[in-house]
Amino acid sequence: MALVKFNNGRSYTPGFAPFNDLFDTVFNDKAFSKLPAVNIAEAEDKYEVELAVPGLKKEDFKINVEENVLTISAESKKDVIEEGKKVTRKEFGYNSFSRSFTLPESADTDKIQASYVDGVLTIAIAKKKEEKAQVKQIQVS
Secondary structure (H helix, E strand, O other), X not given: OOOOEEEOOEEEOOOOHHHHHHHHHHHHOOOOOOOOOEEEEEOOOEEEEEEEOOOOOHHHEEEEEEOOEEEEEEEEEOOOOOOOOOOOOOXXXXXXXXXXXXXXXXXXXEXXXXXXXXXXXXXXXXXXXXXXXXXXXXXXX
16 A cells, blocks of 8 residues: 655655655646536527636637537737746747537527627627417318
C-alpha cells in the first residue's frame, strides 16, 4: 500500500510528485478553456438558451444554424502589453469555446434572436406556429 499525502487538497505519492504535478497541470489547470454554463428553457412560444460568458464582446460570438444544429462559438484574444512593462508570467489572454445543440423540429430557425447583456448571451428561438386541426362535421346523406 502506497503512502498518500495531501497538499492543499491535492494528493500525491512520495517520489512521484513531478508526475502528479504534470497531471494536475494538464487536467486541472485553469488556463485550459472550459465550456460556459448553459441554461435552456422552454416557453409556450419559444425556446431560450442562456450562456454565462463574462468578459467577451458581442463581436466575439459566432452563432450558426445548420441542419437543425445550433452552434455557438466565441474567440477572444488579448495580447496588449504596456510599453515598459516586464511580464514575468502571463496566464490569460486567449479564450475560445464552441457549443452545439440539436434543435427540436418545432423550432423556427428563421426566427432566432441573440442578445448579450451583463456577461450572459441569450438566444431566443421561436417555435413554429402549429396549425390546429379544424374539426369538420360531415353530414350523412
